[in-house]
Amino acid sequence: MFEFLRSYIIYLALLSGIVGLFSLPKLPGNKAKFLVLLIWFSIVTEIVGYYFTQWTGLLNFYVYNFYMFASFSAYILLLRALLNKINHRVCAAIFLVLFIVSFFLNLLFFKEDLNRSFTYSFAIGVLLVLILSCLYLIEIFNSEKILNFKKSVFFWYIFGILVFHVPFTPFMLAINWFLIKQDESIFSLVLFILNFLAHSCFIIGFIWSEKKYNY
Template identity: 25%
Template structure:
């Protein structure tokens, strides 16, 4: 029974990845003239990577390299997005410093582990925290100007909510699973919380695509 529930939950997660990508395609005309036009490809890549990683792990018992490459691209893309959307020169500079810090940590992490066997843990934690930092900068800026009046129609607002909820919830899970969760029951519980966060994040993306106004 537990195995059935586990598989069902996994396919629900895959479904939300797929629905988010499909919604991005259907409503592409609403944001195709913004820097978020590339987000549809990120979502398609995410869906393909998640599904294929499951089967790669099943057949060869390792898929760390797939997530290492994916996470690096994912973080760099969102640094690019927030740098383009934010207007403050000071905030833009902070994002540039964030990219430099993330790149340095990633390079160090690459040299101290086997990237085929292990995930880039320090790179991931650094990237997650810096994305949260960028989101906070974005919120501070939009709450201080006229953009706040149309905030619920702003696609990046919904994307940032999804990312914020996911990373704030997942960072402690990532650390706990890596360093402390030796009990399988605890590990599976944390894994299911992670899946729930993924569903919530993609739900925010979907709402954003449905509510955003054509740019």
């Protein structure tokens, strides 16, 4: 019933990507502009993923596993750049190494069948990003930034990726661990709702943020 919703996800990404482009004047540094780049990277991934099977005859797990690796690495690097305390930044660097190692272990473990989603690496990536996001929020709440944190595009972007990934992870693990049959209609509905919430956060961040808080 809801299978068609999955094809509309790209329009949500396009909307937030276009809003991001129009918001570039108040995204002064490379860190802020990097957020727009990440959104457009997801758009390209959705397009390539949609046509990948048609072009190559292979399932598109290759595309989405690569996207998962690249995006989580980017999230960790972004959070490292946003963290101020040295020990938190060191922790982020260690987490990046852990995630990369987990991905390649996943790759080696399932080398006989690469045509599958790397669920374990995804879950590890979400956990690491969640921990770093908590450290980021703790730093904000213990500084003067608490007064204007809602005017920072970074807060809304981090909130957006958490809104998507944290609820989606148990859903994916339930399918993988408990061998629940994946209903494409429910899967598409969940994916659309979480993407809608995430891109809404991105758009709010681009519109509501102020240039002086986006450094």
